[in-house]
Structure formats: C-alpha cells, structure tokens
Amino acid sequence: xxxxxxxxxxxxxxxxxxxxxxxxxxxxxxxxxxxxxxxxxxxxxxxxxxxxxxxxxxxxxxxxxxxxxxxxxxxxxxxxxxxxxxxxxxxxxxxxxxxxxxxxxxxxxxxxxxxxxxxxxxxxxxxxxxxxxxxxxxxxxxxxxxxxxxxxxxxxxxxxxxxxxxxxxxxxxxxxxxxxxxxxxxxxxxxxxxxxxxxxxxxxxxxxxxxxxxxxxxxxxxxxxxxxxxxxxxxxxxxxxxxxxxxxxxxxxxxxxxxxxxxxxxxxxxxxxxxxxxxxxxxxxxxxxxxxxxxxxxxxxxxxxxxxxxxxxxxxxxxxxxxxxxxxxxxxxxxxxxxxxxxxxxxxxxxxxxxxxxxxxxxxxxxxxxxxxxxx
Numbered sequence: 001x002x003x004x005x006x007x008x009x010x011x012x013x014x015x016x017x018x019x020x021x022x023x024x025x026x027x028x029x030x031x032x033x034x035x036x037x038x039x040x041x042x043x044x045x046x047x048x049x050x051x052x053x054x055x056x057x058x059x060x061x062x063x064x065x066x067x068x069x070x071x072x073x074x075x076x077x078x079x080x081x082x083x084x085x086x087x088x089x090x091x092x093x094x095x096x097x098x099x100x101x102x103x104x105x106x107x108x109x110x111x112x113x114x115x116x117x118x119x120x121x122x123x124x125x126x127x128x129x130x131x132x133x134x135x136x137x138x139x140x141x142x143x144x145x146x147x148x149x150x151x152x153x154x155x156x157x158x159x160x161x162x163x164x165x166x167x168x169x170x171x172x173x174x175x176x177x178x179x180x181x182x183x184x185x186x187x188x189x190x191x192x193x194x195x196x197x198x199x200x201x202x203x204x205x206x207x208x209x210x211x212x213x214x215x216x217x218x219x220x221x222x223x224x225x226x227x228x229x230x231x232x233x234x235x236x237x238x239x240x241x242x243x244x245x246x247x248x249x250x251x252x253x254x255x256x257x258x259x260x261x262x263x264x265x266x267x268x269x270x271x272x273x274x275x276x277x278x279x280x281x282x283x284x285x286x287x288x289x290x291x292x293x294x295x296x297x298x299x300x301x302x303x304x305x306x307x308x309x310x311x312x313x314x315x316x317x318x319x320x321x322x323x324x325x326x327x328x329x330x331x332x333x334x335x336x337x338x339x340x341x342x343x344x345x346x347x348x349x350x351x352x353x354x355x356x357x358x359x360x361x362x363x364x365x366x367x368x369x370x371x372x373x374x375x376x
Contacts, residue, residue: 001052016055021255072111088122125159158358182283212299245274304353344371
C-alpha cells in the first residue's frame with residue numbers, strides 16, 4: 001500500500017492520480033480531445049484505489065470537460081468518504097464574475113458529487129491572480145466552504161516567484177500545487193517556489209513530477225547516468241523519489257495512463273526511501289545533461305488546445321523534441337510528423353495558445369519559424 005502523509009486531520013496518499021492524461025481511443029489526435037477509454041481508465045482508478053491511493057485530481061478543462069465526468073463515474077462505486085477529490089476553478093475561462101458560480105455548479109454535476117475535498121484556483125500567475133481579485137474569487141470559494149461544498153482551499157501555480165510571494169501573503173491557504181521535478185528545480189525556480197511555500201507553512205502538492213513523461217524516458221546520456229548509479233531503478237522512479245524526498249511535499253500527482261506506470265510509482269512510494277546526498281547529485285547531473293539539448297519545454301498538457309485552426313501543437317513539439325533528444329532519427333521523426341493531420345504551416349499566429357501555456361512557451365513564434373524550418 002502506498003504511503004500516506006498527515007494533512008490537518010486526515011491522511012492523504014503520497015501518490016495522487018492526475019486525470020489530465022487518461023487513456024484515450026485515438027491518442028494521435030489528443031488535442032482534438034478524443035473520447036476517454038472508460039474501461040482502461042476504470043482499471044487504472046481501481047488499481048490506484050486498491051493500492052491505497054486516495055487523492056484524485058481533475059479540472060474543468062481536462063479532456064475538454066470529459067475528465068470530470070469520467071472520474072465522477074469511476075469513483076461512484078466507492079464510499080464518498082474513502083477518497084479525496086480535487087478540482088479547480090479556471091478563472092481564465094470566466095469572462096464574467098457570474099461564470100464562477102456556473103462553472104462550480106457544472107463541476108459538481110459532472111463529477112456527480114455534493115462537495116469537493118480539495119478545490120483550487122487554477123493556474124495562477126500575475127494576470128490570473130489580478131482577475132481573481134477583481135472577481136472576488138477567494139471570497140467566492142470561501143463562501144462555498146461555508147456552504148459545505150469545499151473542504152480545503154488552495155491554488156495551482158504557473159507564475160513568477162514575485163507572483164507567488166504576493167499570492168501566498170494574500171490569504172491563509174490550506175495547500176498549493178506547483179510544478180516540481182529535478183529538471184525544473186532550477187530551470188523554473190521550483191526550488192524557490194518550494195521554499196516560499198514551506199516557509200509559509202503551506203503543504204505542497206506536486207504536478208509534472210516526470211515532466212509530462214519526459215523524465216520517464218530521458219536521453220541516452222541520462223539513461224546511462226542513472227543505470228551506472230542504480231540499474232535496478234526505473235528512470236521515472238528517480239524523478240518521483242527526487243520530489244518525494246522533500247519533506248513539505250504532501251502528494252505527488254502523476255498522469256499515469258498504463259498499469260505498469262502506476263505500479264512503478266506505487267512501488268516507489270511504498271515504504272519510501274528518500275534520495276541520498278549522492279543520488280541528489282546524480283539528479284542534478286541529469287538535469288545538466290538534459291539542458292544541453294535544444295528542446296522545447298512542452299509537457300504535453302494541451303492547455304493550448306483547441307487551436308482555432310486545429311494545429312496539433314503538442315504532437316508537433318513532441319516529434320521535434322524526439323529528434324533533439326536523440327530518441328529518433330530524422331526519418332523516424334519525419335514519418336511521425338507526416339501522420340499529424342494539421343501541421344505547423346496552418347498556424348496563423350493568433351496567440352490564443354500562448355495565453356494558456358503554463359510553461360510560457362512562445363508557441364506562435366516557434367510554429368512559424370522553428371517548426372516550419374525544421375519540418376518543412
């Protein structure tokens with residue numbers, strides 16, 4: 001059974017099931033939000049639950065709203081007080097203040113629950129936080145807590161260190177969710193974000209521990225480095241152990257879409273053994289090796305979807321990164337790119353995608369320059 005961590009008056013599993021990357025029936029067209037494979041998804045939820053996972057995370061926009069409906073369906077077979085459900089308010093999808101109420105009620109309906117155990121302001125940065133203040137989002141959710149529809153209140157974060165300091169100081173938060181892994185520890189100043197939250201006494205939920213799967217299948221050089229130090233551990237387990245070795249981490253969300261991925265994470269986080277000082281240095285060396293490659297920091301979250309022109313943004317970036325990481329030859333990448341139905345040349349640089357990218361990637365510029373030069 002996976003380890004559990006004390007949080008206030010409850011115990012939360014150290015591993016949480018993220019429902020942003022559920023099994024789908026046509027994965028090559030993920031940006032078009034294909035139908036979730038309910039049978040495979042249910043198998044994963046059952047496997048998680050049976051092994052002690054009790055934290056399940058979803059969001060309004062995941063799988064174009066299909067994620068919330070799926071996880072509500074999948075968990076319905078279990079007693080409501082035996083698991084914790086986390087959902088998020090996407091302030092960036094609220095043109096009007098009244099939209100907060102509409103979205104919240106729709107989320108309850110989709111998940112088929114009366115309350116959320118954990119509820120977050122979604123993807124905060126300076127711009128989204130300003131909108132939260134304008135619309136009174138904190139007060140709105142606190143009212144939902146008084147009504148018994150929210151138990152614990154936090155936020156997920158994709159902004160600057162200064163943004164985080166302001167947000168942390170503004171309210172008494174129960175928890176916060178940040179992107180943390182051994183590559184972003186320095187690249188995206190996750191070390192500073194973690195310390196700010198720790199100093200404020202705010203428990204941390206971690207997203208992207210294996211960076212959208214990139215750290216589960218790293219470059220050849222990184223694989224050799226890990227194999228030299230411990231050939232019996234999976235590459236993903238190095239990433240998960242790096243995160244779990246930080247004391248203020250409450251739960252690590254992983255978008256596991258295959259049973260073998262889940263069991264690897266469960267085994268890693270059962271009777272957990274933190275990294276040694278030597279192993280921390282190995283992870284730092286792995287990050288240095290990965291930073292040598294000219295890759296695009298896309299995690300495949302698909303917050304950029306749906307593109308008005310249908311450009312398959314994350315699929316294009318994934319193909320490009322495979323070549324830059326040495327995972328595929330030029331011919332193999334060209335063949336993969338050929339299967340993508342709407343390519344980089346369809347981009348009109350409207351900028352809609354970049355507005356929602358948590359990694360703050362200049363997508364239009366990359367599509368119109370780098371991707372066209374590389375692929376076409």
